[in-house]
Amino acid sequence: MQETKLWINGQWEQAQRTYELTSPYSGEVLAKVAKANSQDVERAIEGAHQAFQTFKKTTAYERAEMLYKVVDIMRKRKQELAEILAKEAAKPISAGVAELDRTIATYQFSAEAAKQSTGETVPMDAAPGITDRIGYTKRIPLGVVSAITPFNFPFNLVAHKLGPAFAVGNTVVLKPATQTPLSAIVMAEIFKEAGLPDGCLQIVTGSGGELSDTLVAHPHVKKVTFTGSGAVGLKLKEKVGLRKITLELGSNAAVIVEPSAPIEKIVSRAVSGAFGFAGQVCISLQRIYVHASIYDEFVRQFVMETKKLRVGDPLDTNTDVSAMIHPNEVGRMQAWIAEAKIQGAVIATGAEFTERTLSPTVVTNVTAQMKIVCEETFAPIVSIVSYETLAEAIALVNESELGLNAGIYTNVLTDAMYAADELEAGAVMINDIPTFRVDHMPYGGVKMSGYGKEGVKYAIEEMTNLKFITIKTTF
Incomplete structure (x- = not known):
């Protein structure tokens, strides 16, 4: 059985405690994982701070070449x-x-961005009486970045922390999700091989509840970047003080389907957005609002396409949907679905449970107050709702306290632009599902879905300070 260690200052270190990592699909024990304590985290942060003193002086070329090597190795x-x-x-x-392909792209974008972190000249003579000054800005690395990452994209969402940070000369202490430490640990080997100096990446595995105070409050930490639940994100925001923070939190993403859109060209795409990785995606399609005139046909086609999906072993290339991350999550969804059925919801297909899986589930006759509609399910379940007018559909989408991505299908340009303006979301996808994301676009929500932006260029802005410099050209 694999036994992992902590990655501190370029060395593997034994932890005093371990925990068992089990397979979500089979329940078998995969590894004994090192469980860090707060003292381990303090040493990691202090080591990252020391490494920063040298790493911040490396050239953009050197940092870019290191990231390109990561791309090649991966x-x-x-x-x-x-x-x-x-x-x-x-x-x-x-x-x-597919996630690895995106991860590789994220590191490649980061390598390219390392050479493009620029400032601007400021026309000082635009102010009255100023004739002898030059002004310009430049971006300065912050120092130690604490990165806390989730289980659902354990390579790519780690890349969205590490890539931009290293591109501009920051160092990182990474705390991966307890369920997915192995994907983070292997990155220590890859970055070492690529030439990242010792101490620039520290990896501490273990309980977020035990380690988060140190990760957030240590005086050497200059930036916290977190992807996870809203409840945890709010607690971190309260603790962070004047340090910079980026929070990528929850969503219950919705799409509107207007009657001008061709159903047959939408359904398979919408099914993939609803059930990819068992719906455990921040921008998984959870709510579909379909115009009344095409509602019945849309539901018929959507259910038919959903029934084609195969639930099974994740190592089987024919599997479309596998286990949820933990049996407790299956139990949560059993309770939510049972509650919705009591309130009048109708199961069009799915809602078949094992201890570890939930079959792809389509629900109709829902109301906005049901948990499966108004809260983030993070499960393979989607609700389809009928509406009469576009304004009504937009209002239904906006009822949520979450607002990460939203989408609309329509062939009417004015309706598309109206929806783009009125939908309360960090991004609006026209003629696509809200699950769409590429890794150089700005990504981040409004309302309770987050704070700050990711996407390599935008993350770099969040991971640097803007310094202004002026030169008086005459004495």
Whole structure:
């Protein structure tokens, strides 16, 4: 059985405690994982602070070349890395390969961005009486970044922390999700091989509840970047003080389907958005609002397409949907679905449970107050709702306290632009599902969905300070 260690100052270190990592799909024990304590985290942060003193002086060229080497190594090891995802996260192997492709792109974008972190000249003579000054800005790395990452995209969401941070000369202390530490740990090997100096990446595995205070409050930490639940994000925000913070939190993403849109060209895409990785995606399609004139036909086609999905072993290339991350999550959804049925919801297909899986589930006759509609399910379940007018559909989407991504399908340009303006979300996808994301676009929500932006260029802005410099050209 694999036994992991902590990655501190470029060395593997034994922890005093361990915990058992089990497969979400089979329940078998995969590894004994090192469980850090607050003293381990303090040493990691102090080591990262020391490494920063040198790393911040490296050239953009050197940092870019190191990140390009990470890209090359990951390309060669892609299948192996996808198998790690299948085992520790129950991510179907095809979806794991897709995540690795995106991860590689994220590091490549970061390598390119390392050479493009620029400031601007400021026309000082635009102010009255100023004739002898030059002004310009530049971006300065912050120092130690604490990165706390979730289980659902354990390679790519780690890349969205590490890539931009290293591109501009920051160092990082990484605390991966307890269920997916192996994908983070292997990155220590990859960055070491790529030439990242010792101490620039520290990896501490263990309980977020035990370690988060130190990760957030240590005086050497200059930035916290967190992807996870809203409840935890709010607690971190309260503790962070004047330090910079980025919070990527929850969503219950919705799409509107107008009658001008061709159903047959939408359904398969919408099904993939609803049930990819068992719906355990921040921007998984959870709510579909369909115009009354096409509602029945849309539901018929959507249910038919959903029934084609295969639930099974994540290592099987034919599997579309595998286990949820933990049996407790299956139990939560059993309770939510049972409650919705009592309130009048109708199961169009799915809602078949094992201890570890939930079959892809389509629900109709729902109301906005049901948990499966108004809260984030993070499960393979989607609700389809009829509406009469576009304004009504937009109001239904906006009822949520969450607002990460939203989408609309329509062939009427004015309706598309109206929805783009009125939908309360960090991003609006026209003629696509809200699950769409590429890794250089700005990504971040409004309302209770988050604070700050990711996407490599935008993350770099959040991970640097803007310094202004002026030169008086005459004495």
